[in-house]
Each structure stands twice: as structure tokens, then as C-alpha cells.
Amino acid sequence: LFSHIQFVGCPMKSILNLLIGPQGKLADGEVMRVTNLTDNEILTYPLAYLEGFYPRHDQQSGPLCVAVERNGTTEEGSFPAQKGSFKALVWLEDGANEIRLSITPSRLDETNYSPGKVWASTTIRIRYEAPKKPRKVVRLVYALALDGDGTIEAPGDQGDDQSMESALRRVQLAGHLIQTATAELLYRRFHEKVDFPRKTFTISKDVHIHRLPERSEELLDMTGQELWTLLHQSLAAGDDVINLCIMSFTRYDRAKQHVRGHTALGGSSLGLFGSASCFAWPERIQDVISCFEDRRKIDKSKALDDSCGRSTRWALASTTIGATLHELGHCLSLPHPTAKMKRGGGGIMNRGFDHFNRLFHLCEGGHFMDRKDEPFFDSGSSARLLFHPFLNNDRMERSVLRRDPWSMSSPTPPPGPKDKPCLVEREISSPSIFQSCDGKGRIMIVSGSGIRHVGFNVNGENAGFLVFLGEIPCRELSVDEFDFTQDDISNGKLLPFSLSMAIKPLLKSCEARASDDLRISVMDDSGTIVNSEGVQI
DSSP states (O other): OGGGOOOSSOOHHHHHHHHTOTTOBOTTSOBOEESSSOTTEEESSSEEEEEEEOOOOTTOOSOEEEEEEETTEEEEEEEEEETTEEEEEEEOOSEEEEEEEEEEEOTTOTTTOOTTOOSEEEEEEEEEOOOSSOSSEEEEEEEEOTTOOOOOOOOSSSOOOOSHHHHHHHHHHHHHHHHHHHHHHHHHHHTTTSOOOOOOOOBOSSOEEEEOSSOHHHHHTSOHHHHHHHHHHHHOOOTTEEEEEEETTOEEETTTTEEESOOEEEETTEEEEESTTGGGSOSSGGGHHHHTTOOOBOOTTTSOOOSTTOOBHHHHHHHHHHHHHHHHHHHTTOOEEOGGGOGGGOOTTTTGGGGTHHHHOSEETTEEOOGGGSOOOOHHHHHHHHTOGGGOTTTHHHHHTOOOTTTTTOOSOOSOOTTOGGGOOTTOOSOEEEEOOSSSOEEEEEOTTOEEEEEEEETTEEEEEEEOOOOEEESOEEEOOOOOSSOOOOOTTEEESEEEEEHHHHHHHHTOOTTSOEEEEEEETTOOEEEOOOOOO
16 A cells, blocks of 8 residues: 555655554554553663564565654664564663654565655653662673783674774673663563562663783683682672673684683672674674674684584674673572473573573574563572662662561560571571471571572572562461472562471472582572571481
């Protein structure tokens, strides 16, 4: 229908309103809509991810794309639309943002492309409110050797920009992509269960350049663990900063096909990653799709192939940006899942980070991807992140002041281990973990701020968890049965301040043997994390 109409000298906005109407309605009443964000939603991070559906018609032919307009200004680049689905990214300005999305023929379609042809359109308003004084920040860091110039390595024959300026833009955008991904993946997990705004960590506005006193050759001879220890000590972050660091001095030995000055290691206040794959990362959001579509092969004689055996540039970008989120996850106290917990591939904290590209792109290698194929955080990781202090800058003041509601009216402690009753204090703000020595085989957890998440880790990997999302205070809760076979979160509306658990059924559900190291990690409502010593099995 629209292919036979020509508009001369007519503003694009007028064309859209004439053809579709201001709310994106087509003549037959169908509506293009954004499904993951609501109108006037407030985001605390600047890179908005939008997904949704548009009406499909027989007249549509050839590849389609989504054109983005923000506050009346057309944004550079476009994003693909296929089979009635679309995805898009847009930078937000402080305050109000009116975003208009339009389905148009792709510029790749030489037959049907026309600047004035629009199949559907919709408008959504989003407000960006950055945390004013965030208590917790993930700082992006770019590490240089004493004699380094900050350039990154690349194959050398494909026109890649290896300058430090380009590398800094790539690192910064990767930081924003994983920040946005975290918010979206947590929303998907919880939006039908609890009424929480989107949550993610706050990242530094700029990439911090950190020059080490060691020269390049000295750094290239270090192991990954040695590099992590060196940078962890050198950056010396406190409790309020996690450093997400990319090492510029990473180099690939082409003769030996071996990478030097490289690691992928996260924990405590440092997530560390080499720069050998940064040449495949996007510099601008309009490059994100082209990077995740880039099918050029990785030549192992010229560059590190860290693509999970897929040996293409798009896979290299996906795996390594995803792995950066994985290592940050370890800094946020997320362990790997045990084999029994690796449902659906195990998510970001297993090898699900290889599929990071699928969140932002509809296709992979030319094939359309369903939602079930996209990356995710497993339920245990999601529940811990939901209450983690780095994702709750806005809740910290309220949470740290919270106390057990019985502390004033009932000064005596709740029933606990008979051998150590004096250790259960009513005004304690951090969780305390006890194992009974009276032969009853129970574990007691007490917290004056309320217990949110309990993780059961066998040999360093997550084997199960309990999570409490409610707000109804529960003085004591006993748990005698455990079922960690369901990847779901549904425990009612309670917030317990004392938790008593039977050890034998816990060990059975965790599949823990006598030779295994079982440890318990507790997070309370204030985000305080306490880890137990090994549980006596």
C-alpha cells in the first residue's frame, strides 16, 4: 500500500502521523508496542534497551529495521526488526526522553528502501535519573604498563583502530552494555513476582587510566593470578568500589599461538580481563549490531580466538564482553553453579555468557533467536543481586537502619543453639551462622536486618539457595525440607529474622558427600554478606 505513495517536501514526523497516527496505530487497529518498558518509567542508567512487537503485513518485503528518534532528533544507526519482533538501544539524556521507534525498510534492501516508507511506529517516554551520590560504584579501569602507550593488539590486516582512544570507547560501551544487560535480565526474572524497579550497578562516568610501575615484558611474563594480585593491590579499592579492569598490555604470540599478559579472573574488588579481543568490541551503540553480525573468521595465526570454538568476530565479541560480566558477577559474590544447577546452560555464571549477543540482537549467524535462547542469570544469582548493596544505592539508608521488630518488646533471643546462646544478640546488624552441637543436627541463622538470601555452596559452587522476597516479619522460620531441583523463586511474603534448618535433608538436596566442603553464604536486607566456615558433615 505505502509503496505507491510519494511524499515531497513533507517532514518525517508529519508522514508518520499521517500514515500511522501519533500512537502507532495502523488502519486495522493493530499497534506497535514496547513490551519491556512502560510509559514514563524511570531508569537509573543511561543506555536504554527496548524490545517489542510490530504488526506484520503481506506488503512487507525485504529486511526491516528500527529507526530511533529521541526528543525530536534522529539517532544515528538502526536496529534490525524481524518476524514481528524488534530490539533497539538508545542513549538517554538527563530527565525526560521521548523516544519514537519506526519500522522501516533496511538500507540493505536496495529494492524496497525509501526514506519515507514506514510500516509502523510507536512513542514511549522514559525518564533518566542517575543516582546523585551513589555509595557503591563499579569503576571502569584501563591498565597500562610503565612503558605502554595504551594501544591494543589486532589482526593487523582488517583496518581495526588500535589506538588507546578507540580502546577507551570500547571499554566504556562494554561497561554500559553489561550494566543494561544486568538490569534487563533481573527484570525478566522478577517482574511477575515482586514490585521492584529495574536494578543494576552504577558505573563510573569515565574510564580510569591506571599506569603500573612494571614494564611490559615484566607484566607479560606474569601468570593470570599474579596479574590479578598485582592489580588488586595497586588499585586498592575499599568496600564501596569494584574495579572492572582491562589490561592494555595483553599481547598474542603469533609464533606460539599463545596469549601473554592475559586472564579472565574476578573476585573481591577486582574483575580483570585481557585486551586481546577488544578489537572486536563495538565503539558506538550504532556499531553493536554490526559487531554481533560480523562473520569474518578469526585467524589463529594473527589473533587470540576466545570465541568458544566459533571462530568468528561476532562470537569473539559476545564471549569476551559476556565474560567480563561473568567476572564482575564473582566480585558481586556470585559463584559458579554446580552441575545439577546448570539448567538451560547455567546462565551468565556458567557458560551462558557466550550468548551475550542474543540479548541485543534478534539473530545469530543468520538464524532467528527465541527468548529461550537468550542469556539469563540463574535464580540463585538473580536473588542475590536483587538485594546486593552495589545494586541498591537507593535502598541503603533505609536498610541499614532496619532492626528486628522484636528487639524492643522481646529482649530475649529467639530459640537457638544451646551451646552458644550468648552469641545471638538482638541488635546485631550482620547475620550470624551457628551449627548446633547438641545432636539435633540443625543450622541457625540470625540477623537483625532480616534474611534475604542463603546460598549453599559445595566445593565453591552453588548447589542450592533459599530466598525471601517478602516484607512480612517472621521471628523464626524452620526449614526441614529442601527442593533445589526447580529453577524458580516462590517462598511467600515472609522476611525471617531467624532461620533454623535441618542439616541432613539439606545435605541430601545439595548432593554433598562427607568429603565435600559445604559452606553457607548469607545476605541480609541491608546487603551485608557473611560466609560460614565449612559445615561439619
